[in-house]
Amino acid sequence: DAKTTQPNSMESNEEEPVHLPCNHSTISGTDYIHWYRQLPSQGPEYVIHGLTSNVNNRMASLAIAEDRKSSTLILHRATLRDAAVYYCILRDSFQAGTALIFGKGTTLSVSS
Amino acid sequence: DVKVTQSSRYLVKRTGEKVFLECVQDMDHENMFWYRQDPGLGLRLIYFSYDVKMKEKGDIPEGYSVSREKKERFSLILESASTNQTSMYLCASSFAGPSTDTQYFGPGTRLTVL
Numbered sequence: 001d002a003k004t005t006q007p008n009s010m011e012s013n014e015e016e017p018v019h020l021p022c023n024h025s026t027i028s029g030t031d032y033i034h035w036y037r038q039l040p041s042q043g044p045e046y047v048i049h050g051l052t053s054n055v056n057n058r059m060a061s062l063a064i065a066e067d068r069k070s071s072t073l074i075l076h077r078a079t080l081r082d083a084a085v086y087y088c089i090l091r092d093s094f095q096a097g098t099a100l101i102f103g104k105g106t107t108l109s110v111s112s
Numbered sequence: 113d114v115k116v117t118q119s120s121r122y123l124v125k126r127t128g129e130k131v132f133l134e135c136v137q138d139m140d141h142e143n144m145f146w147y148r149q150d151p152g153l154g155l156r157l158i159y160f161s162y163d164v165k166m167k168e169k170g171d172i173p174e175g176y177s178v179s180r181e182k183k184e185r186f187s188l189i190l191e192s193a194s195t196n197q198t199s200m201y202l203c204a205s206s207f208a209g210p211s212t213d214t215q216y217f218g219p220g221t222r223l224t225v226l
Binding site: 095 | 116143145147154155156157160162170171202203204206208213214215216217218219220222
């Protein structure tokens with residue numbers, strides 16, 4: 001499986017944008033980039049995913065580098081509720097229906 | 113919004129007891145999963161089901177069984193609870209098919225076995 005590398009932790013202030021990076025230099029052409037997050041004492045939550053083009057939804061934006069070797073999850077205005085562990089995962093289409101494998105992720109702290 | 117619910121948020125059981133954890137999803141998903149999450153070990157798949165009455169072992173099925181009699185409900189059974197089964201248990205569901213690979217998780221059940 002292609003690996004991802006994320007910083008262990010990041011800090012942000014409330015109402016500021018947050019850019020969470022993910023490196024995936026061995027990504028294959030059919031790998032989708034998925035982001036999940038896990039708030040304290042909660043189950044993981046899907047955030048966003050994409051293949052090649054940048055993606056936006058109500059929670060976040062996903063910016064994918066042209067060579068697809070890296071991506072960035074963008075939270076446009078961080079709130080205290082966004083403090084969580086964020087996981088970047090690569091999933092090939094044939095992996096649908098199989099277990100998600102989370103790495104260590106990035107722990108995001110948000111200060112008021 | 114997709115909703116996955118789990119029968120309990122917190123559960124305390126004694127060694128040797130039979131434990132039932134229930135999971136219900138309301139989005140007509142074909143796939144359902146049971147994971148456990150432990151510090152430093154990440155998410156580990158116990159069992160998954162891709163259809164009613166169908167089940168597949170995950171990475172750590174020993175000591176567990178599952179039941180899926182209805183599409184919306186997937187139960188995890190600890191036949192005889194042991195202290196090493198103290199953990200956070202997470203249920204998830206997803207549609208079948210390669211273009212719909214998003215898994216939706218329940219809030220989790222934190223099980224303590226004494």
